[in-house]
Amino acid sequence: MDGISSRRMAAVDRNAAALGVSTKQLMESSGSAVARAVRRHADPGASVAVVAGRGNNGGDAFVAARFLDDYAVSTFLLGRRESITTDISRSNWDALGEAELPRETVTDSAQVALGDPDVVIDGVLGTGVTGAPREPERTAIEAMNATDATVVSVDVPSGTDADTGEAADVAVEADEIVTFHRPKPGLLGRDDVTVADIGIPSPAETFVGPGDLQAVTRDPQAHKGDFGRVFVVGGGPYTGAPALAAQAALRAGADLAYVAAPDRVADRVQGYSEDLIVESYDGEVLTADHVPALLDRAGERDVVVLGPGLGSADATLDAVHGFLADYEGRAVVDADALQVVPDVDTEATLVCTPHQGELVKMGGPRSDDWRERRETVENFARDLGHTVLVKGAYDVVTDGETTRVNRTGNPGMTVGGTGDVLAGATGARLAVHDPVEAGALAAYANGKAGDAVVDEQGYGLLASDLLDELPRAFKHDDD
Ligand SMILES: NC(=O)C1=CN([C@@H]2O[C@H](COP(=O)(O)OP(=O)(O)OC[C@H]3O[C@@H](n4cnc5c(N)ncnc54)[C@H](O)[C@@H]3O)[C@@H](O)[C@H]2O)[C@H](O)CC1
Numbered sequence: 001m002d003g004i005s006s007r008r009m010a011a012v013d014r015n016a017a018a019l020g021v022s023t024k025q026l027m028e029s030s031g032s033a034v035a036r037a038v039r040r041h042a043d044p045g046a047s048v049a050v051v052a053g054r055g056n057n058g059g060d061a062f063v064a065a066r067f068l069d070d071y072a073v074s075t076f077l078l079g080r081r082e083s084i085t086t087d088i089s090r091s092n093w094d095a096l097g098e099a100e101l102p103r104e105t106v107t108d109s110a111q112v113a114l115g116d117p118d119v120v121i122d123g124v125l126g127t128g129v130t131g132a133p134r135e136p137e138r139t140a141i142e143a144m145n146a147t148d149a150t151v152v153s154v155d156v157p158s159g160t161d162a163d164t165g166e167a168a169d170v171a172v173e174a175d176e177i178v179t180f181h182r183p184k185p186g187l188l189g190r191d192d193v194t195v196a197d198i199g200i201p202s203p204a205e206t207f208v209g210p211g212d213l214q215a216v217t218r219d220p221q222a223h224k225g226d227f228g229r230v231f232v233v234g235g236g237p238y239t240g241a242p243a244l245a246a247q248a249a250l251r252a253g254a255d256l257a258y259v260a261a262p263d264r265v266a267d268r269v270q271g272y273s274e275d276l277i278v279e280s281y282d283g284e285v286l287t288a289d290h291v292p293a294l295l296d297r298a299g300e301r302d303v304v305v306l307g308p309g310l311g312s313a314d315a316t317l318d319a320v321h322g323f324l325a326d327y328e329g330r331a332v333v334d335a336d337a338l339q340v341v342p343d344v345d346t347e348a349t350l351v352c353t354p355h356q357g358e359l360v361k362m363g364g365p366r367s368d369d370w371r372e373r374r375e376t377v378e379n380f381a382r383d384l385g386h387t388v389l390v391k392g393a394y395d396v397v398t399d400g401e402t403t404r405v406n407r408t409g410n411p412g413m414t415v416g417g418t419g420d421v422l423a424g425a426t427g428a429r430l431a432v433h434d435p436v437e438a439g440a441l442a443a444y445a446n447g448k449a450g451d452a453v454v455d456e457q458g459y460g461l462l463a464s465d466l467l468d469e470l471p472r473a474f475k476h477d478d479d
């Protein structure tokens with residue numbers, strides 16, 4: 001079983017809530033699994049000390065204490081009730097009081113006195129920890145290690161980093177770890193780990209959801225450019241496509257959006273928006289002579305979006321080939337440029353964004369059912385060596401290893417230009433995320449923006465309508 005990082009676990013937890021399985025339900029399953037582990041180690045009547053921190057790890061421990069009311073269980077909260085960080089955990093603390101189960105709060109490390117229990121439940125710190133344990137958690141961990149009890153850790157031994165397995169100078173020495181859903185990367189290879197299924201529905205992982213948006217953050221200390229300079233190479237036969245892609249990049253969080261376009265159309269592209277930095281090259285379409293200068297510029301920027309509105313003249317496709325052959329950075333490839341990708345040997349990291357027809361033109365599979373498409377596109381992406389985002393009612397994003405499916409969006413989005421918006425948004429996210437995550441986030445937000453527009457005004461959506469909605473579509477609970 002693959003490991004799941006703390007960050008991904010938090011996203012999946014939030015996605016599960018959006019699918020109707022609340023964190024409270026998950027906590028109930030987690031606590032119950034911990035209680036079952038305790039029953040394997042000691043019979044009813046045995047003494048159990050439950051040591052709980054102020055986060056949801058402690059909440060799991062409160063639930064376990066409630067399930068163990070046929071044991072001599074006493075619960076210690078490291079802090080005051082008011083300092084419990086989540087409502088769910090606090091309600092489970094309150095439930096212990098209502099059930100008249102022994103519980104006490106420990107606000108001073110000097111007060112940590114666990115007695116001589118048969119079993120200790122370690123619910124002090126889980127995946128939400130930052131840094132080495134502080135007081136009173138530190139003393140509590142030492143007190144747990146000092147008992148002769150069997151120690152059952154909730155999710156991860158407190159003091160051990162769930163992602164790296166690194167133990168702080170003070171960390172719980174667990175006899176058994178009951179971890180939830182999937183092993184945490186830092187626990188892989190250990191033989192003292194039980195993985196409990198806590199009822200997270202598999203769509204919470206497969207489908208991009210609101211939890212995935214938690215990856216979209218903006219550091220208040222950031223400087224201009226930190227969130228990406230996106231370079232759209234497009235336009236020639238068409239002018240709207242590169243303008244939409246570049247504006248979408250800004251709406252999806254990029255700091256600067258550049259467009260390189262033939263001088264015949266560059267002014268028109270600029271005319272659509274004063275927010276873009278438009279650079280022109282001579283001629284009517286992209287040709288091989290332009291490639292060296294474009295490569296220089298691309299080297300100064302974070303991501304290239306190659307394709308929108310370039311057209312499919314032979315000279316242009318040759319130029320795309322030449323560009324990709326020598327480019328080593330990150331790029332989104334869209335529209336007519338896609339057909340070149342299978343024939344080019346490149347060091348670049350690409351996110352290809354075909355619709356079904358373009359995928360077939362690339363030599364990819366045709367499949368109508370999304371489950372089948374997930375499989376076939378995975379294989380195709382693996383062979384291609386790049387990330388592929390196939391657009392459809394269910395978008396599939398995969399690098400052949402990691403796959404996400406997006407089901408936001410609606411039939412109104414079959415209108416021209418929505419793909420250009422997606423390509424630009426993907427470019428912006430590719431400046432800060434890995435390729436699959438970038439594609440997944442962009443597809444999710446693009447579809448969500450389309451849903452918001454159609455909700456408000458009905459069909460008749462324009463691709464440009466998506467631009468205004470995109471920032472809201474990327475917003476999430478933590479904002
Ligand atoms: N993800 C899921 O599907 C579920 C997870 N569950 C459990 O929840 C924890 C993670 O909970 P969270 O509230 O995010 O964080 P923690 O309880 O791990 O800790 C936060 C808590 O601790 C304080 N704190 C942080 N760092 C330190 C430190 N270095 N020293 C002392 N105190 C620290 C912080 O202020 C908070 O108060 C996960 O592991 C699971 O056990 C649920 O079961 C629901 C499903």
Ligand SMILES: [K+]
Nearest residue numbers: 122125156158
């Ligand atoms: K723990």
